Amino acid sequence: MSFLEFLETRSSDMVELGLEHAAVVGLSVLLATIIGVTLGVATYQRARARGMVLAITGAILTIPSFALFILLLGPLGLGWPPTVVALTLYGLMPVVRNTITGLRGVDPAVLEAAKGMGLNRRQRLLRIELPLAWPVIITGVRVTTLVLLGITAIAAIINGPGYGEFIFTGLARVGTPVAVNLVLAGALGVMILAVLFDILFYTVRKLTTSKGIQ
Amino acid sequence: MSTQAPHLKTANQETGVAGSRGLSQYLVMPVVLGIALLALYVYVSLQELDSIEERSLNAARLTRAVWEHIQLTAVSTLLTLLIAIPLGILLTRPFTRRIRPYIVTVLTVLQAVPTIAILVLLAVAFLFLGFAAAIVGLVLYAIVPVLLNTMVGLEQVDDAVLEAGRGMGMSRTTVLQKIELPLAIPVMLAGIRTALVINVGTAALVTYINAGGLGDIIVAGLSTNRIVVQIVGAALTAILALLIDYIAGLIEDLLRPRGL
Amino acid sequence: MTSADSHETRQVMIRLEKLTKHYPGQQRNAVDGLDLDINEGEIVVLVGPSGCGKTTTMKMINRIIEPTSGRIILNGEDVTRTDADQLRRRIGYVIQQTGLFPHMTIGENVATVPKLLGWDKSRTDARVDELLNMVNMDPEIFRHRYPKQLSGGQQQRIGVARALGGDPTVLLMDEPFGAIDPITRDRLQNEFLRVQSEVRKTIVFVTHDIDEAIKMGDRIAIFKEGSQLAQYDTPEQILTAPADDFVAEFIGRGASLKRLNLSYVGDIDPRPWPTVSVSTSIAEARETLRNAAESALIVVDEAGRPHSWVSPEELNRAGEGSSLKEIGQTPRAIVEPRATLSDALNELIAARYAVTLVVDDTGKLQGVVDIEQINDSIRSMRASAVTEARASLGGEP
Amino acid sequence: MTSADSHETRQVMIRLEKLTKHYPGQQRNAVDGLDLDINEGEIVVLVGPSGCGKTTTMKMINRIIEPTSGRIILNGEDVTRTDADQLRRRIGYVIQQTGLFPHMTIGENVATVPKLLGWDKSRTDARVDELLNMVNMDPEIFRHRYPKQLSGGQQQRIGVARALGGDPTVLLMDEPFGAIDPITRDRLQNEFLRVQSEVRKTIVFVTHDIDEAIKMGDRIAIFKEGSQLAQYDTPEQILTAPADDFVAEFIGRGASLKRLNLSYVGDIDPRPWPTVSVSTSIAEARETLRNAAESALIVVDEAGRPHSWVSPEELNRAGEGSSLKEIGQTPRAIVEPRATLSDALNELIAARYAVTLVVDDTGKLQGVVDIEQINDSIRSMRASAVTEARASLGGEP
Amino acid sequence: ACGDAGNGEDDNGGELAGETFTVGSKEFTESYVLGYISALLLEDAGAETVDQTGISGTATVRAALESEEIDLYWDYTGTGWVDILGNTTEDLPDDLYQAVAEADEENGIAWLEPANFENTYRIATTESFASEQGLSTMTEAADYINENPDENGLCAASEFINRDDGLPGLEEAYDVDFDAVELDLNLIYPQVGDSCEFGEVFSTDARIEANDLIVLDDDQDFFVPYEGALTLRQETLDEHPAIEELHQPVSEALTDEVVMELNGRVDTGGEDPRDVAEDWLMEQGFID
Numbered sequence A: 001m002s003f004l005e006f007l008e009t010r011s012s013d014m015v016e017l018g019l020e021h022a023a024v025v026g027l028s029v030l031l032a033t034i035i036g037v038t039l040g041v042a043t044y045q046r047a048r049a050r051g052m053v054l055a056i057t058g059a060i061l062t063i064p065s066f067a068l069f070i071l072l073l074g075p076l077g078l079g080w081p082p083t084v085v086a087l088t089l090y091g092l093m094p095v096v097r098n099t100i101t102g103l104r105g106v107d108p109a110v111l112e113a114a115k116g117m118g119l120n121r122r123q124r125l126l127r128i129e130l131p132l133a134w135p136v137i138i139t140g141v142r143v144t145t146l147v148l149l150g151i152t153a154i155a156a157i158i159n160g161p162g163y164g165e166f167i168f169t170g171l172a173r174v175g176t177p178v179a180v181n182l183v184l185a186g187a188l189g190v191m192i193l194a195v196l197f198d199i200l201f202y203t204v205r206k207l208t209t210s211k212g213i214q
Numbered sequence B: 001m002s003t004q005a006p007h008l009k010t011a012n013q014e015t016g017v018a019g020s021r022g023l024s025q026y027l028v029m030p031v032v033l034g035i036a037l038l039a040l041y042v043y044v045s046l047q048e049l050d051s052i053e054e055r056s057l058n059a060a061r062l063t064r065a066v067w068e069h070i071q072l073t074a075v076s077t078l079l080t081l082l083i084a085i086p087l088g089i090l091l092t093r094p095f096t097r098r099i100r101p102y103i104v105t106v107l108t109v110l111q112a113v114p115t116i117a118i119l120v121l122l123a124v125a126f127l128f129l130g131f132a133a134a135i136v137g138l139v140l141y142a143i144v145p146v147l148l149n150t151m152v153g154l155e156q157v158d159d160a161v162l163e164a165g166r167g168m169g170m171s172r173t174t175v176l177q178k179i180e181l182p183l184a185i186p187v188m189l190a191g192i193r194t195a196l197v198i199n200v201g202t203a204a205l206v207t208y209i210n211a212g213g214l215g216d217i218i219v220a221g222l223s224t225n226r227i228v229v230q231i232v233g234a235a236l237t238a239i240l241a242l243l244i245d246y247i248a249g250l251i252e253d254l255l256r257p258r259g260l
Numbered sequence C, D: 001m002t003s004a005d006s007h008e009t010r011q012v013m014i015r016l017e018k019l020t021k022h023y024p025g026q027q028r029n030a031v032d033g034l035d036l037d038i039n040e041g042e043i044v045v046l047v048g049p050s051g052c053g054k055t056t057t058m059k060m061i062n063r064i065i066e067p068t069s070g071r072i073i074l075n076g077e078d079v080t081r082t083d084a085d086q087l088r089r090r091i092g093y094v095i096q097q098t099g100l101f102p103h104m105t106i107g108e109n110v111a112t113v114p115k116l117l118g119w120d121k122s123r124t125d126a127r128v129d130e131l132l133n134m135v136n137m138d139p140e141i142f143r144h145r146y147p148k149q150l151s152g153g154q155q156q157r158i159g160v161a162r163a164l165g166g167d168p169t170v171l172l173m174d175e176p177f178g179a180i181d182p183i184t185r186d187r188l189q190n191e192f193l194r195v196q197s198e199v200r201k202t203i204v205f206v207t208h209d210i211d212e213a214i215k216m217g218d219r220i221a222i223f224k225e226g227s228q229l230a231q232y233d234t235p236e237q238i239l240t241a242p243a244d245d246f247v248a249e250f251i252g253r254g255a256s257l258k259r260l261n262l263s264y265v266g267d268i269d270p271r272p273w274p275t276v277s278v279s280t281s282i283a284e285a286r287e288t289l290r291n292a293a294e295s296a297l298i299v300v301d302e303a304g305r306p307h308s309w310v311s312p313e314e315l316n317r318a319g320e321g322s323s324l325k326e327i328g329q330t331p332r333a334i335v336e337p338r339a340t341l342s343d344a345l346n347e348l349i350a351a352r353y354a355v356t357l358v359v360d361d362t363g364k365l366q367g368v369v370d371i372e373q374i375n376d377s378i379r380s381m382r383a384s385a386v387t388e389a390r391a392s393l394g395g396e397p
Numbered sequence E: 001a002c003g004d005a006g007n008g009e010d011d012n013g014g015e016l017a018g019e020t021f022t023v024g025s026k027e028f029t030e031s032y033v034l035g036y037i038s039a040l041l042l043e044d045a046g047a048e049t050v051d052q053t054g055i056s057g058t059a060t061v062r063a064a065l066e067s068e069e070i071d072l073y074w075d076y077t078g079t080g081w082v083d084i085l086g087n088t089t090e091d092l093p094d095d096l097y098q099a100v101a102e103a104d105e106e107n108g109i110a111w112l113e114p115a116n117f118e119n120t121y122r123i124a125t126t127e128s129f130a131s132e133q134g135l136s137t138m139t140e141a142a143d144y145i146n147e148n149p150d151e152n153g154l155c156a157a158s159e160f161i162n163r164d165d166g167l168p169g170l171e172e173a174y175d176v177d178f179d180a181v182e183l184d185l186n187l188i189y190p191q192v193g194d195s196c197e198f199g200e201v202f203s204t205d206a207r208i209e210a211n212d213l214i215v216l217d218d219d220q221d222f223f224v225p226y227e228g229a230l231t232l233r234q235e236t237l238d239e240h241p242a243i244e245e246l247h248q249p250v251s252e253a254l255t256d257e258v259v260m261e262l263n264g265r266v267d268t269g270g271e272d273p274r275d276v277a278e279d280w281l282m283e284q285g286f287i288d
């Protein structure tokens, strides 16, 4: 069976798995962004806290995904919940790191003007620092998305959603004709999602980054 | 006189911030990691190990796994930098403006492919295994963080400063070397350190294609359901990652332009 | 140091006490034990050599830079330790490097503080337009641009507009007009002074332009290195009685000429000049001129407005039948009472007979100003300045 | 438009032909069809209202901004399309926003171009020290600082020093002294003019300070909006014969006073004044004064240097036995021939009898300057300016 | 793998009507097929099932069972002894099933009587290599390797490499030294002959045949028996003793040949494991 024929017969699976994959990545990225930016914001001004948050989120990223998924299976079971939690944890580091870097890169003169106008800490952050750091932050989010698109495949070991199912079924059938088709289909699905996410990011970045700093 | 003390405190704080990180701060991480290693050692020695566990947790095997892991990370990171940084630079030059989005998208897409799928495809479709195949998988996975951060870092450099550089007759290359890259370093390094950590983590996967590393230990623990082995493998990976990130931090402190 | 006790009735708005700033790693203090009182409703201009600590002083007032030691008292309250954001919201701030928010449009930049204060949209919009107009930038053209799309001077003006947004009662301005051309600058200065005469903000203003200092300042603080006060006094006093050589050198050559900017034609009595009406006959005019001490006549029209200068030669050349209307030369050097003596001098040095005609609001000739009167005025100013300086010296312990 | 054909012998260094810049999305061209010739070895100052296109014009000359249309000819060669880096290495550039490299120390910033040119370390170091001294910043203190550790004016001076590093023959300077206090500025300007008198660079200089334009410029180009040339001429011509109301308003009130800065006391003949030697007897002095047209005498010492003013009252009060040495008042208003007429005027308006004494290099009295002479000088300048303007008008097709 | 749940709704009369079971399995073909066989049996008895087949790794799927994420899955006696119960093979009991079942009671997990097939470790090599070198038993292979020490590559998965009943024991039993090439289990089949001369395989795997491999005879009887058996929580079994009854006849029918054929239909024939299971069950008359 050629790859194209294979895709045709499994097209509905492709779409269904694609939607799952996109949804779980989307949700996890959203959570990772919220938590990661919060952590970045909370720590970027203090060297020690900054170092600690980066070390911890970095260490999380090195936990082999197999191990983490299995670890979460006990408390969270199979499927979506452990997948989202694991992905969110994995997604933190690029977001945190870029948030910190971006915030620390804001022009001191601009900050000083903001301070001088009496913007308080929160206002400076929301109106000045985050918008100016945004290109760097959103790059971190983009990296996170790509990392998570890949890791999500592994979630198939705990029956998590997404194209991992194709890849792992393929892997389980290695040595049989259908195996390469399955893995390829899974990889292709993820690639298509990557393109779609990229377009989304491009648009979001364009729309959310002020023209004044593009 | 009552106001005197707090003033002095302010002054001291500022000196602390403005001066370079104190020696004590440089020591925190190595000490913490050392304690973690020690704790791990104590924990393992307190366990009664069965034959399976002993086989995985002997010193020779662990050293080899760590060393393989370091090699995997080092080579893949080096290659990643060699590819991603020049590419990032090229893609921020005006003459590549047209092709920029396409190339970035292609790389992005490659990055997104699950490493496991890449490894499987390489092994199955091309019968390509071992260290070299592992490096391909790792590099593909780590390029994008470095590339994107290189690009963003370069794009963020203040126009007035660039203009001054160009106005002085620096060639594009000189502007790049002397101004853009030094000023982009903080953001670039963020990407590089992310890539390093990702590499250390992902390198655990390449055990499936005979490329060794700490993944051997972790998977041995997983597949035989030996928690101690899993913990040792995972802990060593994390400690290694933190150590490498710490060294990267030292390098960053050296490279980070001082005037900023 | 000349103290500024002359306005005792005014309340002190900002008091700096032994204010000191030491930047880490530097040998000398950037600001060293500065004492300064700034009265409510006054514009105090800080001038001094580049690097003497003006910006540092300013930034300590709103605590952008924390003082190494010393106290800042705002309106009687020690704010050295209070919440800095609260403090800053009461104080407008124009930063030396402009520091516009690059990600916001011009309109948004200017609207920052009104929005902070929770003004509604229509009030904010109206305020933005008002401020843009005030700094001479057409809202229609510029409202939606981004800072990078402006020229240097335009950016600076937006910086000023932005600082005024919330109508703060205290304003710190660090070289606000440094990059602006003279016409716009003059317009801005005048607009500023006009508003100031109505609302009486307390303004600390840094400039390196001594003319601007003289024009804008109720008082001028001249700094030496390390924010050492060389003199703190009214512009008049500084120009006429510089405290030391440093100050004298700083105000530069032409102090007398600058001094003239502070006196008005209306303050001196114009000197009379032989005058005839256009309806006077030539013969009569000749007779008048012959009896006058001057070498020409001014011809005025029916309303008493200067019509022409006639010289003896012109009178002699004119036929008997001709009228004064037809001969003579139109006078060009004419000033009104609200012109400065400097304006008058500028006119008279280029004018025929080296005099400037003074007219009142209706254009009626009041007399002339010549060099003697300017000379007298300068000399009497100097005398009174010396007296005043002596008196204030005596007033101090 | 007044063309600048008067220096025909000089070679044109920079020629702008129909230079136009349109920023995307804007209604009007920022620079619109500008034609301008800049002669070799001259300082041409661009002035004009904020936002009129000065910076844009400058940046097109070194192609930091690519023109929308038009040509730039440098030293006879069309550089509109050549390699921009090559071009820029021949042209020094002081950017309006300073643009110091934040990651380099002051020393490294200034050494940028020497290093680019491959100078060896000792030569580079020497040059850096020389330039830092030239801009009045002690190398010992500042060499190792970073830009953010400098005050605004200090940063700007480093910007100037950096642009001079490679000793370029063409220099573009965009408001180089905009943030610098008058003393330092004056020193820098003088230093600049001194160097310029030796090496004759071709300099395009933007400023918003008309006094600076007059002082620095061999010619001044006054722009209206959209880089429309309102007048392009020598400072003398512009002050004495402004091309239109725009120019007149732009140079502002006090044009005549400014004009005086361009003429020197040495250029006019001092007027004689009744003088007696200190050794003269009181009686003789009374006699001399009685025969003089003036109301006081100048007493000179043996070397002919002014010693004092004596008034008739003082002479009358003095006893027969007393000497001229003991009575009278020390004269304060004294100028040398190289002083400007403005200096002389500044002195005389505050001086007794409204005259300034003129002495030669040895201090010997040459005579006095009074308002009449200044007046004459201004009036004759104006007459000749008009003639010149007419002549150049006639010279055009 | 997207089999739909609740096929037994029309059969309201079944003993398990109204019950719902979550069926798990490991990630390899055989485990899927067995999982679906159980699911279809339960559905036929009126129960509804939730499909959680394809969980990777023994540890994972077992954890899922214990944490009640799934209700049942098929495992192997040898795996239970070593992996789950943490024993080694040095003290292998005679009746492995009995020992495992008893020991696992402590954990609240019940093992049903094992089926009639065994999926055990074996060493395989390519047909061509075997015939060229005349290898058919492990002893022959060991001799060959001792003569040609360079040709001792053994592709094996981590689990095999680390288990006493895997590589270490094997080397000892046959007095031979293998050079282990550590691969994912599934990558072994196509790699034998390329990255290594020999490979660790599962005896019922259809890919042995598909990749022209030949299994070497374990002439020293080194490998432990790995009989397939359904595992579930004791409480589930206590509540629904019918599960055991339903499986008993089916287990008997699942012989080595049957299982290998079913695996082959999925792996080489590309059929869906659930369809394969259903076909076989209908054909055998276990369901209708």
Ligand SMILES: Nc1ncnc2c1ncn2[C@@H]1O[C@H](COP(=O)(O)OP(=O)(O)OP(=O)(O)O)[C@@H](O)[C@H]1O
Residues within 6 Å of the ligand: C148, C149, C150, C151, C152, C153, C154, C179, C181, D023, D024, D026, D030, D049, D050, D051, D052, D053, D054, D055, D056, D057, D096, D208
């Ligand atoms: N990037 C841009 N996009 C759009 N308009 C611009 C841009 N840069 C400058 N302009 C506009 O072009 C005009 C000329 O700008 P330019 O910077 O040349 O003025 P300038 O004469 O140097 O003024 P200044 O004295 O204030 O520095 C201004 O009206 C400005 O608003």
Ligand SMILES: Nc1ncnc2c1ncn2[C@@H]1O[C@H](COP(=O)(O)OP(=O)(O)OP(=O)(O)O)[C@@H](O)[C@H]1O
Residues within 6 Å of the ligand: C023, C024, C026, C030, C049, C050, C051, C052, C053, C054, C055, C056, C057, C096, C208, D148, D149, D150, D151, D152, D153, D154, D179, D181
């Ligand atoms: N961050 C810093 N670290 C060290 N020294 C500094 C720092 N900021 C300013 N200085 C020094 O402190 C002194 C005062 O600086 P300040 O900016 O207050 O001067 P200023 O009077 O505003 O000068 P200007 O007119 O040039 O703006 C200067 O000599 C400057 O070099």
Ligand SMILES: C[N+](C)(C)CC(=O)O
Residues within 6 Å of the ligand: E026, E058, E076, E078, E079, E119, E120, E121, E202, E226
């Ligand atoms: C199929 N084996 C029994 C060989 C291994 C397992 O338990 O998965």
Ligand SMILES: [Mg+2]
Residues within 6 Å of the ligand: C054, C055, C056, C096, C174, D151, D152, D153
């Ligand atoms: Mg300053």
Ligand SMILES: [Mg+2]
Residues within 6 Å of the ligand: C151, C152, C153, D054, D055, D056, D096, D174
């Ligand atoms: Mg400009």
